[in-house]
Amino acid sequence: MEQGKIDPAGGEQVKFSAALARLGRGLGILAALVAVLSGAGSHFGWWPFRTGFTLLAGAVCIGIVAAVVSLFAAVNAVKARANRPFALALLGLALGVMAAALPGWQFYVARTVPTIHDITTDTENPPAFVVLAAVRAASPNGTAYGGAEVAVAQQAAYPDIKPAQFAMPPERVFEASLAAARDMGWEIAAAEPKDGRIEATATTFWFGFKDDIAIRIRPEPAGSRLDIRSASRVGKSDVGANARRIRAFLARVKNRLSA
Numbered sequence: 001m002e003q004g005k006i007d008p009a010g011g012e013q014v015k016f017s018a019a020l021a022r023l024g025r026g027l028g029i030l031a032a033l034v035a036v037l038s039g040a041g042s043h044f045g046w047w048p049f050r051t052g053f054t055l056l057a058g059a060v061c062i063g064i065v066a067a068v069v070s071l072f073a074a075v076n077a078v079k080a081r082a083n084r085p086f087a088l089a090l091l092g093l094a095l096g097v098m099a100a101a102l103p104g105w106q107f108y109v110a111r112t113v114p115t116i117h118d119i120t121t122d123t124e125n126p127p128a129f130v131v132l133a134a135v136r137a138a139s140p141n142g143t144a145y146g147g148a149e150v151a152v153a154q155q156a157a158y159p160d161i162k163p164a165q166f167a168m169p170p171e172r173v174f175e176a177s178l179a180a181a182r183d184m185g186w187e188i189a190a191a192e193p194k195d196g197r198i199e200a201t202a203t204t205f206w207f208g209f210k211d212d213i214a215i216r217i218r219p220e221p222a223g224s225r226l227d228i229r230s231a232s233r234v235g236k237s238d239v240g241a242n243a244r245r246i247r248a249f250l251a252r253v254k255n256r257l258s259a
Contacts, residue, residue: 013080017073021088024070028095031066035059035099043208049234052207056103066096110239114153117141119242120229121163123151127214127229131190131199136212139233158243164250167223168257170196174217177226180252184245186213202230202245209234211242213249226253 038055041047070092077086118141120126126145129136136143154161166173174193181188186200196217201210214229228249230242 013076014082014085017076017080017082017085018088020069020073020076021085021092024066024073024092024096025088026092027062027066027069028092028099031059031063031099032095034062035103038103039206039208043206049207049209057107060100060103060107063096063098063100067093067100068096070096106239110237113237113240114157115237116146116150116153117232117235117238117242118146118150118229119154119158119161119231119238119246120145120227121161121246122216122227122229123154127197127216127227129199129212129214129231130197132201132212132214136231136233139210141231141233141235154243161243161246164226164253165220165223166226166257170217170219170224173224173226173253173257174198176253176256177215177217177249179256180249181213181215183252184249204241209241211238211245213245226250 034055038052038059041055042049042052070089074086074089074093077083077089118126123145129143133143171193174196178188178191178198181198181200184202186202188198188200190197190199192198196219198213198215198217200213200215202213203210210233212231212233216227218225218227228246230245232238232242
């Protein structure tokens with residue numbers, strides 16, 4: 001090729017890489033936007049949570065396509081020695097992978113945990129909802145505990161979820177429990193020291209799901225026993241959220257009492 005002349009084939013390859021990179025970036029942005037809106041729409045009541053799940057599944061599919069297109073664009077950009085299309089392709093690849101991987105991981109976790117939504121440290125006599133009974137009765141999941149079938153599934157999946165025993169008076173455990181509940185950002189619905197009962201509601205960040213918590217503290221000869229129940233208002237599966245919440249709460253209570 002004569003000096004100063006542009007290789008037409010090389011120029012076309014650069015254009016092709018740039019077009020692919022822009023397509024991948026656009027799809028990546030769309031996937032990320034759909035993923036964010038899927039939860040935000042449910043959180044703010046724009047659509048039912050099932051619609052949000054459908055949008056989330058769509059975001060995963062778009063994200064996968066964005067990642068594949070962007071990867072192909074990046075390979076072509078390397079061959080064409082086109083720096084800008086390569087950078088755009090990397091951006092599209094990152095957006096596509098994030099949009100697909102984060103929801104995809106949640107779908108995977110949902111398949112690895114039992115299809116239950118009511119977790120408690122006392123499966124034989126779960127802490128009761130009193131103040132929150134009406135709102136739970138009006139919700140799809142209701143107030144009743146699922147019984148032996150749910151208990152067996154919970155114990156198989158979360159064997160560490162057990163009553164907490166403390167060599168301290170109930171009053172002190174109650175104070176630590178109430179403080180821990182507030183630390184976790186729960187909306188306190190009831191706090192009855194005489195009954196040793198706390199009721200609260202936790203709202204999930206992304207989809208805005210409401211999960212209700214009942215805490216029961218009883219005196220024992222050696223100190224106190226704390227039981228907690230965390231139950232989702234909607235959905236057959238909580239994707240392990242209630243078990244994680246109970247673990248985090250008990251850890252906070254223990255830290256406060258040991259301080």
